[in-house]
Amino acid sequence: SEALFLNSGALVDLPRLVEVKKRHGAVLILEESLTFGCLGATGRGLTEQAGVKIEDVDMIVGSLEYAIPGIGGFCAGRASIVRHQRLYGAGYCFSAASPTYSVASAVAAIKDLAQGAEQPRKLAEAAGLMKKELAALRSEGVQVTGDSYIFHISCDRKDEEAYLRRTADRAA
Numbered sequence: 001s002e003a004l005f006l007n008s009g010a011l012v013d014l015p016r017l018v019e020v021k022k023r024h025g026a027v028l029i030l031e032e033s034l035t036f037g038c039l040g041a042t043g044r045g046l047t048e049q050a051g052v053k054i055e056d057v058d059m060i061v062g063s064l065e066y067a068i069p070g071i072g073g074f075c076a077g078r079a080s081i082v083r084h085q086r087l088y089g090a091g092y093c094f095s096a097a098s099p100t101y102s103v104a105s106a107v108a109a110i111k112d113l114a115q116g117a118e119q120p121r122k123l124a125e126a127a128g129l130m131k132k133e134l135a136a137l138r139s140e141g142v143q144v145t146g147d148s149y150i151f152h153i154s155c156d157r158k159d160e161e162a163y164l165r166r167t168a169d170r171a172a
Contacts, residue, residue: 003046004034009146011035014050018057029059037067038149043113043120059085067119070106071098123149137167 001012014030021028032045040048045062047054054060059077064070075085098106113119127149134144134153141157157163 001028001030002034003030003032004039004148004150006034006150009148009150009152011046011147014046014052018052021056027058028056029061030057031062032060033063033066033073034150035148036062037109037113038120038123040120042116043067064106068106068109069102070109071102127151142167 001017003014004011012030017028020026030047032047035045035049037043037045039045042048045060046052047057047060057077059075059081061073061075063073065073075082131144131151134142140163141155141160143154143156145152145154155164
């Protein structure tokens with residue numbers, strides 16, 4: 001499952017997903033591209049934010065193209081699963097080494113997170129403030145949905161386009 005659904009801003013109910021996984025003996029692969037580096041006290045993603053033990057998720061995969069300035073992605077899990085992915089997945093993807101500068105910037109960003117960088121907290125604060133300001137426009141027909149720093153804004157007005165332009169101009 002995706003940890004954070006881009007089209008809605010909704011977070012998956014990870015504790016419930018783990019419960020279903022255990023009940024049915026399923027394998028749980030969690031895609032954390034949009035949560036790694038952004039959610040949780042230290043940016044470790046939804047697993048950290050939801051308080052789910054990392055051992056309860058069989059594999060975590062993600063892209064380094066969102067919060068981490070890099071190219072490519074990652075796969076984390078038990079050694080046997082990662083080994084399987086490395087050996088049997090190679091034929092299904094174009095593979096070339098990432099440029100050195102890209103790897104260096106990704107490593108530096110991950111080290112910053114490991115040392116307690118404040119990006120996840122700052123992002124949560126900024127998103128909370130934005131949602132609060134937008135919620136004040138509810139009486140004017142503006143609706144905000146989403147459980148995370150990604151949220152969707154809709155406007156139920158006849159002059160919706162002009163209204164949103166005026167609102168954006170005022171915010172700038």
